[in-house]
Amino acid sequence: MSEDLLAVAAGWRAQGERVAIATVVETWGSSPRPAGSRFIVSDAGHMAGSVSGGCIEGAVAEAAAATMQSGQPQLLDFGISDEAAWEVGLACGGKLKVFLEKLG
Amino acid sequence: MTPEFLARLQAAQAAKRPVALCTQLPGGAQLLAPDDAMPEGLAQAAAAAIEADKTALFEDWFIHPHNPPLRLLIVGAVHAAQAMLPMAAGLGFAITVIDPRRAFATAERLPGVDINHEWPDDAMAELAPDTRTAIVTLTHDPKIDDPALDAALRSPAFYIGALGSRRTHAKRLERLAELGHSAEAMARIRAPIGLDIKAVTAAEIGLSIIAEIVATRRGAALASRG
Numbered sequence: 464m465s466e467d468l469l470a471v472a473a474g475w476r477a478q479g480e481r482v483a484i485a486t487v488v489e490t491w492g493s494s495p496r497p498a499g500s501r502f503i504v505s506d507a508g509h510m511a512g513s514v515s516g517g518c519i520e521g522a523v524a525e526a527a528a529a530t531m532q533s534g535q536p537q538l539l540d541f542g543i544s545d546e547a548a549w550e551v552g553l554a555c556g557g558k559l560k561v562f563l564e565k566l567g
Numbered sequence: 568m569t570p571e572f573l574a575r576l577q578a579a580q581a582a583k584r585p586v587a588l589c590t591q592l593p594g595g596a597q598l599l600a601p602d603d604a605m606p607e608g609l610a611q612a613a614a615a616a617i618e619a620d621k622t623a624l625f626e627d628w629f630i631h632p633h634n635p636p637l638r639l640l641i642v643g644a645v646h647a648a649q650a651m652l653p654m655a656a657g658l659g660f661a662i663t664v665i666d667p668r669r670a671f672a673t674a675e676r677l678p679g680v681d682i683n684h685e686w687p688d689d690a691m692a693e694l695a696p697d698t699r700t701a702i703v704t705l706t707h708d709p710k711i712d713d714p715a716l717d718a719a720l721r722s723p724a725f726y727i728g729a730l731g732s733r734r735t736h737a738k739r740l741e742r743l744a745e746l747g748h749s750a751e752a753m754a755r756i757r758a759p760i761g762l763d764i765k766a767v768t769a770a771e772i773g774l775s776i777i778a779e780i781v782a783t784r785r786g787a788a789l790a791s792r793g
Binding site for chain 2: 467
């Protein structure tokens with residue numbers, strides 16, 4: 464029952480959904496999830512995994528729409544120096560980089 | 568990530584082969600180490616990341632190791648073993664229960680795990696515990712636990728724990744010493760097993776053992792049990 468997010472992502476894609484994979488690639492300070500943590504999202508609204516303690520998944524899912532549409536990967540920065548990040552609630556004082564790619 | 572690349576990664580995982588997913592940032596080009604041709608520096612960094620089981624950055628590459636799951640070998644298909652299964656599975660362990668007593672070690676009692684009915688010395692030789700293996704003995708029966716602990720002490724397993732009271736364990740250490748194990752080597756055995764959470768039920772004992780395995784794996788300071 465340990466979750467294999469890549470297998471879940473492959474399953475969504477097999478159902479005809481567009482899928483994006485977000486991976487934490489670098490962290491600073493007190494980021495709650497280490498590098499390598501994954502969050503996956505589909506255009507049918509499926510979501511699984513995490514790249515933070517639930518603070519930025521909404522923003523990542525929003526950014527994923529463009530990647531699922533265009534196939535273009537994105538490297539996203541979240542951190543306390545970024546006012547937008549405060550808005551999405553990364554209040555832990557951490558900073559992180561998230562790589563977002565389409566499965567397809 | 569292309570579906571073809573994902574299939575290659577999943578095939579390596581299914582074959583329990585350690586590999587590393589190398590992604591170039593921000594463009595997203597991907598290589599699989601050690602299978603794909605890549606610059607020497609990247610190949611070395613990927614090998615180091617797999618060995619350390621930690622992600623790494625090398626130049627503009629993100630290296631993401633995908634190692635086979637940690638293994639948990641449980642000797643004794645007892646109630647506490649049953650209680651450990653869902654917790655250990657949720658933590659991602661590949662679980663094998665070893666017990667030559669076929670009446671206990673049944674698929675009905677131990678759903679979804681590998682069951683080995685060999686005597687522990689044969690089972691251990693076959694399963695070859697490595698640095699990513701945890702071993703727990705739960706039977707209280709020296710005929711079964713002792714050969715398992717003997718083999719465990721000769722392996723590089725990252726965790727060895729044995730159920731039993733202090734008195735039981737003292738006698739056990741005398742028997743293992745006769746097999747040639749030094750006091751220093753035997754200090755690897757966590758006994759009484761499990762973090763001291765005053766566990767009473769089988770599920771609580773299972774939780775205390777699993778927590779101790781995680782703490783050992785992560786290098787946490789463990790309370791000594793005086």
